[in-house]
Amino acid sequence: MPVTGDVKAVDASQPGDSQVQVYAVAPRDGATPNEVVDGFLESMTSDDSDFRTTRKYLTQEASKAWKPSALTTVLAKAPNRSDRPSHEGDRSTTEVTYTLSGEKVATVDEQNAYQPLAQTDYARTLHLVRQNGPDGKEWRIDIVPDGLVLGQSDFKRLYRSVNKFYFATGRSETQSTLVADPVYIRNRTDPVTGTDTVTQAVRSLLRGPTDWLRPVVESRFPAGTGLRKDVISLTPDDRNVLKVPLNKKADGAGQRSCRMMASQVLFTLRDLTSARVEQVELQRSDGSPLCVLGSDQAEEYAPDGSSGGPDSQYFVDAKKHVQRIPGSTRGSGKPEPVAGPFGAGPARVSEVGVARDEQLAAALSEHHDALYVASITEDGQLPAPAVTSKADGSEDRLTAPSWDGRGDLWVADRDPDNSRLLRLAGGAGKPQEVTVPSLNGSRIEGLRLSSDGVRIALLLKSDGHTTLRIGRIERQGPQDKQRVSVVDLRQAAPQLADVTAMSWSGGSRLVVVGKEQGGVQQVRYVQADGSTPASGVLPGVNQVRAIAAADDEQLPLMADTQGDGIVKLLPGDNWQTVLKEGSALVYPG
Template identity: 45%
Template sequence: MGGERVRRGRGTPARTVAYAACGAVLLAGCASMPDSGDLRGVESTPRKDTQVRGWPRPPRGHGTPPQTVPRLLGALHRDDADYKTARQYLTPEASKYWRPEQSTTVLSDGPGARADREPREDSTALTYTLTGTKFATVDAQQAYAPASGQYSELVRLVKDDKSGQWRIDAVPQGVVMGKSDFQRNYTSFNKYYFASNVDVNGSSLPMAVADPVYVRRHVDPTTRMVRSLISGPTSWLDPVVRSSFPTGTQLRKGAGPLTPDDRGTLTVPLNDRASEIGIGRCEEMAAQLLFTLRDLSPAVEEVELRADGGQLCSLTQDGAETVATRGALNQPDHLYFLDREHKLVRIAAGSPGADPEAAPGALGQGEQGLRSVAVARDERTAAGVGLNGQELFVSALAQGATLGEPVLRSQGKTEQDRLTPPSWDAQGGLWVADRDPARPGLYLLAQGADQPLQVRTPGLEGRIRAVRVAADGVRIALVVEKGDERSLLVGRIERSGPDEAGSSERTTVTVVELRSATPELEQVTAMSWAGDSRLVVVGREHGGVEQMKYVEVDGSTPDVPPPAALTGVKALTAAGDENAPLVAYSVDGIVRLPSGAQWQKVTQGTAPVYPG
């Protein structure tokens, strides 16, 4: 249909066995093979230039394994769409049933291969066990998850009677490779959906939520990301988001590869399931695509959606921001912190030379000394925890606003066993945790004023030490203390109305499926959201020193430089706007880290926060 266009791997039998084994390992993702010595684990290729592309070579002639294996070493994890070359090393039957896209298992080092019996020179079949230590997995939805434990899978090779060539006739589903090969061949991108249970405070636009997935870096990532977006969100995020693509929508049969033209316009042909949508829904679909494809190269400046032979709509990057919003689009006006007198003060965001000014309202006038603060995302309201950590106050950021009574009190016996610093969500809800060992809990106050609602946290083990809600309003980051460890966990926020039986008159809020974002850190001391799916964290590995790093919500490490080292970090904050400098409270007071620079002193003070 037509539509209105809107811009908006000793030469003895044992050696033969070694090469055959590496052939098996290759199909599981190895990248290098020893050409002398005993059989041993094949190590993953050291990570070098991530832009170097490898083209796999198919089997050739009637060579023995020592002749053929070196040609296939890169067949699995190099730039070969649909693993066509790798399949040539499988028997026809094995190739028919092998599903490489089903999963990717990442090992700390390359997979090792162990012969299950002593091979003979006249062997026509060889069975090997692939082994290694798990580091992570990527599932069929391309979702990443940290992993641990031992990997052990069987691979069987057979010798063809006619050609004398070795082929694999039993191989594990999916692929397996070393960490360095994975880092070189895969990259993470965010695809975007809309929050289904969040009404953004003060905005009629839907809130976009980032759903990180991993795709092969050089194998048509644009088309793969479009297909992944249309197929729907990953299972973890699905309960709290929606997609504007109608159920059953796919790329039109035969479409691809998708490439923007010389004007940066990407044409996306869809099947007829999308042919009857209205202009508003079409623009939301286009906005999802533009948010998803913004970091790909070549750049996509405009998306044109087509179906049933006609144009549905067209939308530009600038136009997408008028259709939907996302956390990174929210630019803070101010950076807030506490001065030496424990009053709330602020400076213009990104202006290190400005003198702090008292924040308007009671919290800036010193009526109550504060130890921590949070400012609502619209910068109209602020919340602060008193000096002893026992009481939570809320006040408007307006001249003449009064303080009023505390909205929540902790009964913890010591300051460290009382209230955490608070955090505001996209709906204007105020979140805080009580660290009282006798009555630990996570609380939500709608608009910062309603009766505190205790948030359900099924499966949570330990006490919450810090709380930060994502700008999208559907994810929450918690520092949880259990024994001697403090871990960073990310959970999904689910909301439901009063139950049908009428036993509950209030919305039920639950944080579910908590997962670790920093499995290698045992002591997390500070954290903040630093983008649509990224956090910045200060912590320490077992036996290590304190470090500051970026992490993704799925537990992976982004391929970006970590922040410059900073000692004695007690608190830090980052804005959704990636251009805003990182700010921390350290032994030097309030310091900031502009892009490409070193830490700079801002002023004396404590507890810095951007809105949120």
């Protein structure tokens, strides 16, 4: 039970059930202004086609001008309306104004991109007029803000998160890898376009990446490519083959480009349909096949860049050496020392980061003042430090290292006199300082690189609190003289006042350990865009110091705890102790 913090009122209503469907009801004859406003707000939570019924609460002019798809504002709870509108009380009045209020927590823009916000007050006005109707005088709304206003429970019922996929820029075709771009689409049918979820997802994919990700990814679909005009629904056939008719812009695409286009569609739809799409056939504007790609053939572009084999786990044992748990054992195998100086040499290490190909590892010295890079598959001597820190205390020195999907090594020096983020291309050579323009005085306490190499998760400390931010990695210039920066930091867990540990868990999801204001420690999943999945909260575990997850969701979640050692969590199970002695467990990356 919490022992600190204020007493809070709890909303007893159940969260939105995606199987529940709300049907819009038109205003009754003689409806009062209160009934018109309440009916309009309720109707916005429906799947009303083109919001035809919802628009009946508006005047003709307001109905034509209202753009429900312009923006979706998400409030902590359903919007409140003022009980006593202005101008009410005089029976002869012909207009009234209501105030809609609430706590704004997020928005979804026209690109379907989710943007979390620190809870802020929301206030908008609805203006009603009394006009002549077919059955006499009637109240209708004549001034209404564009977009939808929904409480969180209705938003979760109506929308679902979908990852679109685009290719990381600046890589050769043989090294091309897909990057997840999360968006929110309607759960059943989009009221504005009348399209189902599969068609919505494909249309969104063809429109291109969201603004935040656009500078570092590209689509293989030629500019202007869209679905053929007569396409209103995309449905896999009984062999799980999806045929996608495209417009003329794609007619001239070559086979290599077409296969890459088809892989974007396959991965976008992978978790969207009840029956997995096994093959995609892209069609020209005349209906002839452009190319066909099966799901197994698309694996060469897999977002996690994996070779198909399970990842091993690595940790620091009680003697301060690095050991490996074979990946095929799902965290239950017998640990074995790695080869090289980290496994049995004289070096005593405190943290380890293993390259994704499991050939090299980077390890911190016992007191966090030096970073070494060495092979873990061949014997050798401990090399000279690749990075050193001159800070006085270990808590002000180097962070745990992390490798990106391009084979580069990253680490941060927390030295108050020389705070910096560093990158070693290929894990070797002179460290390059990476600029982070939007730190605003915050200090990097931890970092983890995504497998695609275009995003970085940072734990930033400021004013006594540590929060989670996601940054976009931009690279300029030739490979040997690249200038790298981390830009556009955005919140990834705004509901947590303090985050103590985190790890990537797939293409656009992270597992985090943290506390809400005045709350207790919890382990939960968050999306890279800052939204929270419906099944985000995980079983509790005590005093977690570090967390590790793999891109493969079937591999166990691992945690380093203060009292129980290293523990693991498999899907549908409870936490189990793996090792009583050991710390700093990581998956490659």
